[in-house]
Amino acid sequence: MYTYSDFDAAFVAERNRQFRQQVERRIDGSLTEDEFKPFRLMNGLYLQLHAYMLRVAIPYGTLRSEQMEMLAHLAETYDKGYGHFTTRQNIQYNWPELGDIPNMLDDLAKVEMHAIQTSGNTIRNVTADHFAGAAADEVADPRPVAEMIRQWSTDHPEFQALPRKFKIAVTGAQADRAVIRAHDIGLRLHEQNGELGAEVIVGGGLGRTPMIGKTIAEWVSLEDLPAYLESVVSVWNLLGRRDNKYKSRIKITVHEHGIDDIRARVADRYELVRPAYNGAHMDLFHQIAAQFGSPAFRNVPTDAYGAAYKADPVFRSWADTNLSAHKVDGYAIVQISLKAHGETPGDASAEQMRAMARIARDYGHDELRISHEQNVVLPHVHTSDLPAVHDILKAHGLATANIGLISDIIACPGMDYCALATARSIPIAQEIATRFDELKLEHEIGELKIKISGCINACGHHHVGHIGILGLDRAGVENYQVTLGGDHTETLALGDRTGPGFSAEEIVPAMERIVDTYLAHRDGPEETFLQAYRRLGMDPFKTALYGEQPSKRTKAA
Amino acid sequence: MPRPFTPKVVTANALMSGEVVYLSADDQWTPRLTEAEVLTDEAHAQLRLVEASARQSEIVGVYLADMAPTDTGPEPVHFREEFRRTGPSNYAHGKQVDL
Incomplete structure (x- = not known):
């Protein structure tokens, strides 16, 4: 696993020293909140509904045990004894006090962690396949590439005031466990003529305007990759809309200009950028990659x-x-x-x-x-x-056997914590999981992913859930829209809306009706919910949710 | 006819702890919504917001929140303010246990 170089350690320490002073100046009144806010966001500090929230990056989702122990220490010392792992391989602390934040960041630096660029209009924490380095279907470990991108993007002078946030995900396997087509840039490592490179996918994203990423380059060699990424972000940095934050993400830029136009602009930019990369980056990459070797696997009997x-x-x-x-x-x-x-x-x-x-x-x-x-x-x-x-x-209450099943629900913090939320997510997830546990049905149901977001920004990935739930505020009442048929894997698909939303009291019974319909119509236990939905279409589920609808012809008559 | 003015309170988060606070009639920041000053006049509400916004060393994120006055004090009109005065629903944390 990667360990910090002297440069990394000095950079994080200096950044923490600067932020400590910025916090002190906020507290003593030298900085107004408007002046302080950009500094705190650069360092992962948000103001949420009930308190501050510190978002700590877990680059490409990888931790050593001493790092996990430090996360525990932070939870106990500065928070209420727990932390919340997010859908972007971060951990969030929901109750820290402002005066403690510099100490939290110094504690994190002791184990080579930080909260830099977990917020703000920058390149965010780079995420990767959580089975990296272990998966049977892996072509290459994505983490060295992700670490190279982390180093390249951290404090990159051109990319500190982007039109909006920018998220990159990397996978090196055939199966996509990193949702790469729903990121601003997704990278899929693969070989061409025996050389490792990456397919570059651009313009994906969920949120208000969900888009599936498009391939801008089938294969870029590792050597050319940083210059290529820099060209993509650079083109968007100039072209991206700063007049309207709902249209500022690169997915809108790609959509408005077309992938071919963006590809041509990136190619032009690349000609200018590429000569600046003189090979030192590959020396660095090899040093990084050498630290991601496999552990010393044991070859012992498996009888136990x-x-x-x-x-x-x-x-x-x-x-x-x-x-x-x-x-x-x-x-x-x-x-x-x-x-x-x-x-x-x-x-x-x-x-x-x-x-x-x-x-x-x-x-x-x-x-x-x-x-x-x-x-x-x-x-x-x-x-x-x-x-x-x-x-x-x-x-320790950690042996729940439900991975991939109906109670293995993604849920954003929702209105229990988040200042942007329009409805709660967590209690809905809790109620669904509890109900299906009571029914003792989840192993019978099999693979079924429910994903819940408490607002249109889609941190809970609801668009790509087999069943997606989106919490909205309808005239001052929580209301939950349901989508079916989303897919978060390499066959990424956005779900289809069933129809009108459900109240908080109606949403669990609605889930039961959807599941009952699947169980009644599936070809057998081997046909998953998603397969059944693709075969059956929306109609039987719609009928189960809303009753028999008069057909259009009947209505016209 | 202009729409009738919905009564308001001035609310914010405390600078150091981040806790939800309300402005009382005697210019104190109180964690209790029941102690908040209910503003029934629009011009007065705007004035109180401006005054509160100047207290940068005490609070962050100040705004006016809609309330319904009752005999026992202001009651949130919207569920977001209900969560802010209570705390999260998944744990007994925040005001529901601290107050």
Whole structure:
């Protein structure tokens, strides 16, 4: 895993020193809030509904155990004993006090972490496949590329006042677990003639105007990639609309100008930018890549796993649901669900964070990942250690066997915390998970992703949920719109709206009617909800939600 | 006919703690909505907002929030203000336990 160079450490320390002074000057009255706000946003500090919120970056979702322990320390020392993992591989603290923020940032720097560019109109935390370095279907580890982009984009002088925020995601596998087509730039690493490069996808995004990203270049070599990325952001920086924040994201620029026009402009810009990259960046890249080698995998018997799998039905259920294929025989990727039924999606207590850190240290080659689906991943666990890992997880309320199931819900903080929200998300997620747990149906239902956003900005990725829920304010009352058929994978698709929204009291019964319809119409347990929806279309679900509708012909008569 | 004026309170977040606060009639910032000054006149409300906005060293994000006056004090008209005076619904944190 990457460790800071002297330059990185000095940069973060200097930045923290500057911000400490800015906080002091805000407190002593030398800075007004208008003057202070751009500084605090550059350092991840928001003002939310009930308090400040500090958003800390977890670059490409990767953590060492000591870093997870520091996140626990922050939760206990400066917050209310928990943290909230987000859909962009960040952690948010919901209750810090202004005077404590500089100390929090200094504590983070001790373990090579920061909150730089987790907010504001900059290039944000670079996200990656949460199975990076472990997945069986991986072509290349996306993290060295993501780390190179982090270094390139951090404090990049040209990109500190962009038209709007800018988000980049990277995957190096065939399956897309990083939602790359819903990012401003998505990168898919792949080889051409034996050389590693990236497909560059641009102009994707959810939010008010959801767009699926378009391929601007099929393959750009790693050597040319920074110059190419710089050209894309540079073209948008000049062209992007600053007159209307709803039209400022690159997805609108690409939509208005067309991908061919943008491609031509990027090519022109690239001619100017490329000569500045004289090869030093590749020296740096190789130094970075060398730090992302595989751990020393063990080759030992897996009998303990087989025995526990046979003997313990609880372990078996968890193993069937929460494990994924690892690239090395004898190993598994473990997903730790932060979606215990009835709890807040993505929240972990300090005690749980410490338990996960300990497991990573003792059984997981010291590596942890945070997924955009708000769960924690142990990327490298030998299967013989799984029974012990499961026992520890159980003891800390972390062994919920529901990854990919109906209660594994993505939910943004919504109006329980967020100043932008128009409705609550968390209680809706809690109620749905609790209800389907009562029904004991979720394993029968199988793969089904519900994603909930509490406003149009779509932090909860509702457009790409198999079932999406969008909370809105309809004349002073919370109202929830439902979409069906979204897909967050390499076959990315936006869901279709079912029709009028539902009240907070109606939304859980509505979910039940959708699920009942799926169960009644599916070809068999092997046909997933998404497959069934694609085959059946909206009609049976619409009927289940709103009753028999008179056909247009009948209406006309 | 101009639309009738909805009564307001001046609200903000405390600079240091971030806690939701309200402006009382005696110019104090109080964490309790019941102690907030209810502004029933539009011009007066604007004046109080301007005065409050100048108190940069005490608060952040000041604005006027719609309220319905009742015998027990102002009641939020919109659910957003209800959450601000109570706290989040997923944990017993914030005003619902602190006050």
